[in-house]
Amino acid sequence: MATVALGLLAFELAGENAGRVLGTALAIKMIAYVGIAPLAQALLGKYPTKAVLIALDLIRAAIALSLPFVSEIWQIYVLIFLLQSASAGFTPTFQALIPDILPDEGDYTNALSLSRLTYDLENLLSPTLAAILLSVMSFHWLFAGTALGFCLSALFVMTASIHGITTKITRPFLERVFGGTKRYLATPRLRGLLSLNLAAAAGSSMIIVNTIVITRSGFGLGAQSVGIALTAYGAGSMIAAITLPRILAKTGDRMAMLGGATILTISMFAGGFLFANTPTFPILLVLWFVAGIGYSATLTPVGRLLNRSAHATDRPEIFAAQFALSHACWLVTYPLAGWIGASFGIPAAFVTLGAVAAFAVVAGLLLWPRQTGGILEHDHTNLPADHPHLKGAKQGHHSHRFVIDDLHHHWPTNG
Numbered sequence: 001m002a003t004v005a006l007g008l009l010a011f012e013l014a015g016e017n018a019g020r021v022l023g024t025a026l027a028i029k030m031i032a033y034v035g036i037a038p039l040a041q042a043l044l045g046k047y048p049t050k051a052v053l054i055a056l057d058l059i060r061a062a063i064a065l066s067l068p069f070v071s072e073i074w075q076i077y078v079l080i081f082l083l084q085s086a087s088a089g090f091t092p093t094f095q096a097l098i099p100d101i102l103p104d105e106g107d108y109t110n111a112l113s114l115s116r117l118t119y120d121l122e123n124l125l126s127p128t129l130a131a132i133l134l135s136v137m138s139f140h141w142l143f144a145g146t147a148l149g150f151c152l153s154a155l156f157v158m159t160a161s162i163h164g165i166t167t168k169i170t171r172p173f174l175e176r177v178f179g180g181t182k183r184y185l186a187t188p189r190l191r192g193l194l195s196l197n198l199a200a201a202a203g204s205s206m207i208i209v210n211t212i213v214i215t216r217s218g219f220g221l222g223a224q225s226v227g228i229a230l231t232a233y234g235a236g237s238m239i240a241a242i243t244l245p246r247i248l249a250k251t252g253d254r255m256a257m258l259g260g261a262t263i264l265t266i267s268m269f270a271g272g273f274l275f276a277n278t279p280t281f282p283i284l285l286v287l288w289f290v291a292g293i294g295y296s297a298t299l300t301p302v303g304r305l306l307n308r309s310a311h312a313t314d315r316p317e318i319f320a321a322q323f324a325l326s327h328a329c330w331l332v333t334y335p336l337a338g339w340i341g342a343s344f345g346i347p348a349a350f351v352t353l354g355a356v357a358a359f360a361v362v363a364g365l366l367l368w369p370r371q372t373g374g375i376l377e378h379d380h381t382n383l384p385a386d387h388p389h390l391k392g393a394k395q396g397h398h399s400h401r402f403v404i405d406d407l408h409h410h411w412p413t414n415g
Helices: 002-044 049-069 073-101 105-134 140-159 173-185 188-218 224-251 253-275 281-299 302-308 315-344 346-367
Strands: 375-379 397-401
Touching: 002 049, 002 073, 002 105, 002 140, 002 173, 002 315, 049 073, 049 140, 073 105, 073 302, 073 315, 105 140, 105 224, 105 281, 105 302, 173 188, 173 315, 188 224, 188 253, 188 281, 188 302, 188 315, 188 346, 224 253, 224 281, 253 281, 253 346, 302 315, 315 346
Parallel strands: none
Antiparallel strands: 375 397
16 A cells, blocks of 8 residues: 555656656665665664564554655655665564474465465555545555554564564674675575575566556556456466475475476566567466466575574574565666666567576576585584584584584585
């Protein structure tokens, strides 16, 4: 609802320049996500998780209530930056908390599937709800609806049985800011995940940015065609989310995620071929449906990878790193999709984003070896023989479930 209201507010203040204002606001959103998430974890990690989530929800509600009163464009930019900065603190903290509530991996996988379904349903239902409300009230009241959503979120968190982890801060501040990213990039499967983030961003950016161009300008259809096309995309994503828990139990994360990214890549190249010839609206719907399957299969299992790649005390920093780095991919692919489509045409945009996705899939294959999980043998030449971590080890050599942490700075290359 806030996105719809923000577009109308930009038009009220800027008229025909509303698109530029809204584009700048969305760029500010991505910059806040990339820059603030690790910083927020470093600042907020020492406080009780429940209190942090409630406080950030209330801050977001207060900012949403302030938006109807802005009278200058720069005020929109400031409030959007503050709102998305609060979200950059909230979302990774929330995501990192779920494995504590659902420690069983099967339950956690089902939770990730339900979470993906929730995102897709929200994308489908919120514009419809906004349209219904706009028929009986001013768009300014949509911001009140957004604020109400944040307040309800705070209420749910307040009444939930959450036993968050409050860590004793021992590392320097800069290490807390950048430590999660360093550990993320030092973990092979997470380097592969970063590549798959780029593939997912490439495919989805093409859909989000250019659907309206394809349906309205390319096919000459009405506004409802945009919603129908995005519904096909969301339907594919939801079907993949429903079936993924069973698929993951058989294939594991690597095969499922690389398969999803490959499907998304193929759909982009197929779009380039089809739209260079005689495309039709039904073809677009099928293409978007398949792309939705690939997108969801690529990103739904992400939480499982992050959970396996950090101790519970370090998990919020790893989730914050994923949040920042994945949105950095979007920061590249969003303008790329729009610029290529506007300058060289929709077929060129399909092929370009498909090439980016294909590069990312190949990089993911190379960066994410098959055997990077479970118990790994390794040596500790940097620790004294009587160190507690080496209890039972022979000459500093032992094995255990391996994650990058303060005692393990590099992934073992042997064993």
